[in-house]
Amino acid sequence: MKIEILKENLKSGINVVERVVGKNISLPILDNMLMTAEDTFLSLVSTDLETAIKLWILTKIIKKGSVVVPAKFLSSLITSLPNEKITIEAKGQDLSVESSAIKTQIKGFNPEDFPIIPEFNRDEFLEVDNKIFFEGLGQVINIASPSQSRPEISGIYFHFLKNIITIAATDSFRLAEKHITLKEPVKKEFSFILPQKPARELMAILENQEGILKIFFSQNQALFELPMKETNHPKAQITSRLIDGEYPNYQDIIPAKFKTNAVVKKDEFLTQIKTASLFSGKVSEVKIALNAEKKELEIFSKNPDIGENRSSMPIQISGQSIEVSFNYKYIIDGLANIKGSEVMFDVSKEEGPCILRPVGDGSYMYVVMPIKSMQ
Amino acid sequence: MGAFSPHLTLGFKIDIFIYTIIFARLAITVSMNNNELWQSVLAQMQLSISKANFATWFQNTEISQKENEKVVISVPNAFSKEWLSNKYYKIMLKTMRDIDGGIKELEFVINPQALRSLPTQSQPQKEIEKIDAEQLKFDEFKVNKETNLNPRYTFENFVVGSFNDLAYAAGQAVCENPGYAYNPLFIYGGVGLGKTHLMQAIGNKIAGDPKKKKVKYIPSEKLISNIVAAIRSNTMEAFKASLAPIDVLIIDDVQFIAGKVKTQQEFFHAFNSLYEKNKQIILSSDRQPNAIPELEERLRSRFEGGMIIDVNLPDYETRLVILKQKLQEKNLKLPEEILEYIASHVKKNVRELEGALNSVLIYYKINSNIPTLDVAKKLLKSFIFSPFDVTNYKKIIEVVSKFYNLEEKHLFDVTRRKEIVKPRQIAMFLLRKELKYSFPAIARKFGGKDHTTVIYAYKKILREVEENNKLTEEINLIKQRVYSG
Numbered sequence: 001m002k003i004e005i006l007k008e009n010l011k012s013g014i015n016v017v018e019r020v021v022g023k024n025i026s027l028p029i030l031d032n033m034l035m036t037a038e039d040t041f042l043s044l045v046s047t048d049l050e051t052a053i054k055l056w057i058l059t060k061i062i063k064k065g066s067v068v069v070p071a072k073f074l075s076s077l078i079t080s081l082p083n084e085k086i087t088i089e090a091k092g093q094d095l096s097v098e099s100s101a102i103k104t105q106i107k108g109f110n111p112e113d114f115p116i117i118p119e120f121n122r123d124e125f126l127e128v129d130n131k132i133f134f135e136g137l138g139q140v141i142n143i144a145s146p147s148q149s150r151p152e153i154s155g156i157y158f159h160f161l162k163n164i165i166t167i168a169a170t171d172s173f174r175l176a177e178k179h180i181t182l183k184e185p186v187k188k189e190f191s192f193i194l195p196q197k198p199a200r201e202l203m204a205i206l207e208n209q210e211g212i213l214k215i216f217f218s219q220n221q222a223l224f225e226l227p228m229k230e231t232n233h234p235k236a237q238i239t240s241r242l243i244d245g246e247y248p249n250y251q252d253i254i255p256a257k258f259k260t261n262a263v264v265k266k267d268e269f270l271t272q273i274k275t276a277s278l279f280s281g282k283v284s285e286v287k288i289a290l291n292a293e294k295k296e297l298e299i300f301s302k303n304p305d306i307g308e309n310r311s312s313m314p315i316q317i318s319g320q321s322i323e324v325s326f327n328y329k330y331i332i333d334g335l336a337n338i339k340g341s342e343v344m345f346d347v348s349k350e351e352g353p354c355i356l357r358p359v360g361d362g363s364y365m366y367v368v369m370p371i372k373s374m375q
Numbered sequence: 376m377g378a379f380s381p382h383l384t385l386g387f388k389i390d391i392f393i394y395t396i397i398f399a400r401l402a403i404t405v406s407m408n409n410n411e412l413w414q415s416v417l418a419q420m421q422l423s424i425s426k427a428n429f430a431t432w433f434q435n436t437e438i439s440q441k442e443n444e445k446v447v448i449s450v451p452n453a454f455s456k457e458w459l460s461n462k463y464y465k466i467m468l469k470t471m472r473d474i475d476g477g478i479k480e481l482e483f484v485i486n487p488q489a490l491r492s493l494p495t496q497s498q499p500q501k502e503i504e505k506i507d508a509e510q511l512k513f514d515e516f517k518v519n520k521e522t523n524l525n526p527r528y529t530f531e532n533f534v535v536g537s538f539n540d541l542a543y544a545a546g547q548a549v550c551e552n553p554g555y556a557y558n559p560l561f562i563y564g565g566v567g568l569g570k571t572h573l574m575q576a577i578g579n580k581i582a583g584d585p586k587k588k589k590v591k592y593i594p595s596e597k598l599i600s601n602i603v604a605a606i607r608s609n610t611m612e613a614f615k616a617s618l619a620p621i622d623v624l625i626i627d628d629v630q631f632i633a634g635k636v637k638t639q640q641e642f643f644h645a646f647n648s649l650y651e652k653n654k655q656i657i658l659s660s661d662r663q664p665n666a667i668p669e670l671e672e673r674l675r676s677r678f679e680g681g682m683i684i685d686v687n688l689p690d691y692e693t694r695l696v697i698l699k700q701k702l703q704e705k706n707l708k709l710p711e712e713i714l715e716y717i718a719s720h721v722k723k724n725v726r727e728l729e730g731a732l733n734s735v736l737i738y739y740k741i742n743s744n745i746p747t748l749d750v751a752k753k754l755l756k757s758f759i760f761s762p763f764d765v766t767n768y769k770k771i772i773e774v775v776s777k778f779y780n781l782e783e784k785h786l787f788d789v790t791r792r793k794e795i796v797k798p799r800q801i802a803m804f805l806l807r808k809e810l811k812y813s814f815p816a817i818a819r820k821f822g823g824k825d826h827t828t829v830i831y832a833y834k835k836i837l838r839e840v841e842e843n844n845k846l847t848e849e850i851n852l853i854k855q856r857v858y859s860g
Contacts, residue, residue, distance in 0.1 A: 027431045028427070047454070049452070049454045113428075115457070115458060116462075117457070118452075118456060150516075172512050172513050172516050173511075175513065220452070220453055241452055246520055248515070249518075250515075252515045253513045253514075253516070351511055353513070369513060371511060372737060
């Protein structure tokens, strides 16, 4: 294998694939990445046996072939090189990297020992605008909590039906759900649970990318494919195993009847919650009172060691006056994921689930459980 | 005859001997198919590849099936599948052929490992739950999707006392012989007395049984909304079909179908088709079937066709046991005197009892010192001197009219219609008995009737209560509601 490539291009490629490379004691080959010179592309592959990332870089190929080298090490080396054209050549199992002034040789491994990235039947797939998908997944992804005793709710739930993708995540205290509308309906209903870690890798890769994302799925795996701008060849593929299990029927927890419905200015609400959070005690409690007579939202928090805080803001309200306490972090998380300036804040009952959603946008919903008030 | 018999016996013995050999050989081949065959492959592979590779790729693999020439190997993930089929196919096949020449082909299937929760993970999990006890959770997530049951409710944590031992025994009998013991089983009683717990415990026990009975728990609101949705979307047949395979159907709070004609109709058919097939049906309600207003006669008679049992208020000793059990579940301790105080003062229902206990526990957690009896008394004020303990005129009128499905104003109508006279008399009776209103005062409330009318009503009900069990039940249930808010 022998290629010529711009340092910047190689660097950005390595940055992507090295994300899944960790320290693997039982199988050291996983600390490496596989570089293959194809017809007109250099491809980079890495895996942790749960997720695999494959990336193609358009470059000048002099001789085809492949080599397996330590990913983190190569990354550090390339970073230190000046920004210019570099030549990469396989010398047996080893790899030589040359720029105008520097010559190095890195010990590699036998490419035959590198895991084979599983292929699967690609009949089932859908296409979605990457920007919209990225934004939608971003509104949901951080709600899942990895340290769950129940693996099926530690992942991100994807559900495809007709022309709607539904993405949901929960940590059993709150739940976020996002709908994305597709141009083309899917052939049949399908759902899967993607573990949170590969979902995060996916987010990192999709950020600031344009084009149409293709999602392929089967019973055990899902593959996300991003196209290359210049050609119709794929630019990146993220393959992940899926979580085996059934996602709980979360529709049941979304309340349908509310004691109180309010519309709140988002930024003001967020600022006041943040202020109140400074005074919240061990349990992070802030109390929110919706006052139907005064048409006000009041926030109250206190801590015997620090002091107390009270603030209020005008709101639109229908229904009864009600007081509910929350962990302030959960409210901030919800508000942060809401685009737009006004938020609907619906309270089902004392100690019952509450809903935050943007005004005028039915595609996003954040359900949060209160805490038992201490004050 | 006697001379022949040794020969016969001998011949028979030889036959047995031969069969034994054949069977023994068969047995070897059979077991070879599964474990031993795979073990010999593993033994061979261990020699040819590095330890790390072996551990990575062969962990959790096994032969799942063997059909004549093909061996199906189950692997934990897609990576193992690719690797084994690409790298080790030949050597594995060769090893197997050395043992069994008939094998010609290997196939790999992905069989994801059963979701395991590592013991190391569950430890911090518990920790978190302890700290965040005040943070409320989505309860429904614990619910089993298939059966709709919450695994938290079991017989093991169901406290039995004199107030519910009959119900408990009936539940046990149903578990042992679903569909035949008592069908339908109809449980009634006031709020928070453990009806749902008992029904779910029955469901969980039957569902956990190796016989694999199909259990479904449906709160009646859900049943109603399902039927309404099915009617609207014209999918009634699909809805019926979804109920057909159920072996044990549990409907909670069945009194809510009162007055819902179409729901009653559809439920009647579903009930019949399950009942005919000897499928178990378990129902709960806040009152006995004949006290549910606007319930079709044919449904009522079916509800009464099995076993009807009630759950009552727990006595002091049972309340204490319940408190101790709850504490044990939470792995916490409180001084005995506090528990006794709660048990002797919070009598309304089990839910209230739990609430009282929780409020003491929250104090305990926040301040991380054990509350004294005085502190506990202060904390429990709202439970003990709750406004529900005392009732009032308005409440009695409201509950009575609701119980008999009347509008409040009809109680005061000048009429002798039977369906109004009786509730009116009961209301008068309760006003006298519970609030100690004077007869003339009650008469004034009921639109200037003569006080003798009230005296007559009071005496009549008093007398009938003694004779008529049904009326006693009704009045008890009304009282429970008047006092349980």
